[in-house]
Amino acid sequence: MNASLAPGLYIVATPIGNLGDLSPRASQILLNADIVAVEDSRVTAGLFRHLGAKGRMTPYHDHNADAVRPGLVARMGQEVVALVSDAGTPLISDPGFKLVRDARAAGHAVTTVPGPCAAIAALTLAGLPTDRFLFVGFLPSKQQARAEAIAEVAGIRATLILYESGPRLGACLAALAEGLGDREAAVAREITKKFEECVTGSLSQLADRYAEAPPRGEIVVIVAPPGEAAPATAEDGEAALLEALTRLPAAKAAGEVAKKLGLDRKTLYARAIALKN
Numbered sequence: 223m224n225a226s227l228a229p230g231l232y233i234v235a236t237p238i239g240n241l242g243d244l245s246p247r248a249s250q251i252l253l254n255a256d257i258v259a260v261e262d263s264r265v266t267a268g269l270f271r272h273l274g275a276k277g278r279m280t281p282y283h284d285h286n287a288d289a290v291r292p293g294l295v296a297r298m299g300q301e302v303v304a305l306v307s308d309a310g311t312p313l314i315s316d317p318g319f320k321l322v323r324d325a326r327a328a329g330h331a332v333t334t335v336p337g338p339c340a341a342i343a344a345l346t347l348a349g350l351p352t353d354r355f356l357f358v359g360f361l362p363s364k365q366q367a368r369a370e371a372i373a374e375v376a377g378i379r380a381t382l383i384l385y386e387s388g389p390r391l392g393a394c395l396a397a398l399a400e401g402l403g404d405r406e407a408a409v410a411r412e413i414t415k416k417f418e419e420c421v422t423g424s425l426s427q428l429a430d431r432y433a434e435a436p437p438r439g440e441i442v443v444i445v446a447p448p449g450e451a452a453p454a455t456a457e458d459g460e461a462a463l464l465e466a467l468t469r470l471p472a473a474k475a476a477g478e479v480a481k482k483l484g485l486d487r488k489t490l491y492a493r494a495i496a497l498k499n
């Protein structure tokens with residue numbers, strides 16, 4: 223039992239590159255936790271070295287989580303259990319949500335210690351709209367599954383945030399251009415590290431840039447929301463009216479086109495009569 227912290231589960235965000243981003247509160251909890259559940263103890267040992275301590279770590283990752291979760295939840299009643307991932311915010315494309323769910327179900331306190339997250343850091347670098355965004359995580363690597371996943375989000379009016387690896391980046395950008403249209407995008411790489419960069423351009427420009435030269439390091443792709451559809455022109459109205467007149471009488475054709483394209487019904491009706499004659 224820890225004297226300075228109440229028992230329960232603590233979700234602790236850790237740096238995504240620059241160790242200076244570890245918050246004082248995160249340090250205090252990691253140093254005082256009775257046990258720290260980690261994805262990879264070699265990675266988190268580096269963080270503890272930075273803190274000048276050894277750390278009491280136990281592995282918690284995709285392969286052992288179901289087996290070790292009940293034991294961790296049982297300890298939260300009397301002890302301080304911290305969860306970290308290799309980098310960034312646990313649970314975000316990382317293990318942890320079932321631990322939080324089970325901790326809550328068992329009535330234990332759950333505390334979050336917010337901090338770095340590559341998705342949010344990349345969003346702040348990209349210069350694309352931030353009022354509505356969708357975190358997509360990693361796309362499937364197989365071509366067909368990836369195209370289907372992209373089609374699922376194509377109509378969503380939000381900036382998209384994706385995690386990707388260097389070797390797959392070119393193919394991913396090309397698939398995004400194909401499935402979403404040639405939207406504005408950004409590739410944020412090695413955020414907070416020595417070779418941090420954020421390259422912006424259209425999806426097709428970025429796909430060309432990275433096709434032959436897969437970049438090293440860790441990557442987040444940000445894609446702009448779909449653009450507003452351009453307002454319909456008189457030519458659009460004429461073409462739609464001609465088509466509608468092959469199926470409908472003038473009044474109905476004008477009504478249908480007016481509704482579909484947001485054009486004036488009376489003008490369309492007059493034009494429809496003229497075309498009929």
Ligand code: SAM
Nearest residue numbers: 238310311314315339340385386412413440441
């Ligand atoms: N939970 C983490 C977070 O909060 O960002 C993400 C974990 S996910 C398994 C790892 C992916 O995050 C990487 O493959 C990369 O796409 C992205 N990532 C992590 N660190 C990054 C960095 N410094 N720069 C760019 N992307 C990063």
